[in-house]
Amino acid sequence: MSEKKSSNVVWHENYLNLSDRRELLGKKNKILWFTGLSGSGKSTLAIEVQKKLHEKGFLTYILDGDNIRHGLNGDLGFSAEDRKENIRRIGEVTKLLYDAGIYVLVCFISPYRADRQRVRELVGEDFVEIYVKCSLEKCEERDTKGLYKKARAGKIKDFTGISAPYQNPENAEISINTNNHGILESVKKILEYIKLDF
Numbered sequence: 001m002s003e004k005k006s007s008n009v010v011w012h013e014n015y016l017n018l019s020d021r022r023e024l025l026g027k028k029n030k031i032l033w034f035t036g037l038s039g040s041g042k043s044t045l046a047i048e049v050q051k052k053l054h055e056k057g058f059l060t061y062i063l064d065g066d067n068i069r070h071g072l073n074g075d076l077g078f079s080a081e082d083r084k085e086n087i088r089r090i091g092e093v094t095k096l097l098y099d100a101g102i103y104v105l106v107c108f109i110s111p112y113r114a115d116r117q118r119v120r121e122l123v124g125e126d127f128v129e130i131y132v133k134c135s136l137e138k139c140e141e142r143d144t145k146g147l148y149k150k151a152r153a154g155k156i157k158d159f160t161g162i163s164a165p166y167q168n169p170e171n172a173e174i175s176i177n178t179n180n181h182g183i184l185e186s187v188k189k190i191l192e193y194i195k196l197d198f
Contacts, residue, residue, distance in 0.1 A: 018099050029103040030128055031098050031123055032046070032128050032130055033130060034105065034132055035130070035132065035169060037134060038161070039138075039148070040133065041132050041134060041183075043062075045183065045187060053103055056196060058103045060102065062106075063105070064107045069086075078159070080158075087115040090119075091123070092122070111166040111167060112167055113169065116169070128173045131175045132176055133175055133177045151163060
C-alpha cells in the first residue's frame with residue numbers, strides 16, 4: 001500500500017523552516033510517541049502532558065489513533081499491511097505538524113517495531129518514544145470501550161494483544177508501567193525527561 005505511485009513531482013522548499021517557526025513561537029518542540037496496548041493509558045497520559053505543555057506556553061496537538069481512523073485513515077482495516085500503512089501516514093502527518101513548530105503527541109498502538117523505527121528515522125532526533133506498558137489482564141479489566149470483550153468473543157478480528165501481536169519497544173526513551181504508576185507520577189516522569197518543570 002505504501003508503494004510510491006507519484007511521478008514527475010519535485011519537492012518545493014518553503015521560505016521558512018523549523019528554526020524560523022521555533023524562533024517565532026519562542027519554544028523548541030518535540031514528538032512524543034505513546035505506544036502500548038489498547039487501554040494501557042496512552043491517551044489519558046497524553047492529555048495530561050498536553051495540559052502541562054499548554055500551561056507553559058507550548059503550541060500542541062494530539063493525534064489519536066481512533067480519531068485519525070474517523071477521517072484520514074478511515075479506509076484502512078487492521079491487517080498487518082493496513083497497520084503499516086496507518087503508521088506510515090500518521091508518520092507523515094506528524095512530520096508536517098512537527099515542522100510547523102507544534103509539539104506533537106501521538107497516541108497509536110503502533111504494534112510493530114519496524115513501523116515505529118521508520119517514523120523515528122523520518123522525523124529525527126526529537127522523536128521521543130514512550131512505552132505505556134500495561135499487562136493484558138489490566139487492559140482487559142479496564143476495557144473502557146468494550147473492545148477486548150468483543151475480541152474474545154470473535155467479533156473483532158486482528159485485535160492487538162488477542163489475535164494480533166504487539167512488539168514491545170526495546171529502547172524507548174521513556175517506559176511507564178501503568179499497572180504500578182498513577183497518572184500524576186507517570187506525567188511527572190515524562191515532563192522530567194523533556195526537561196519541563198512539573
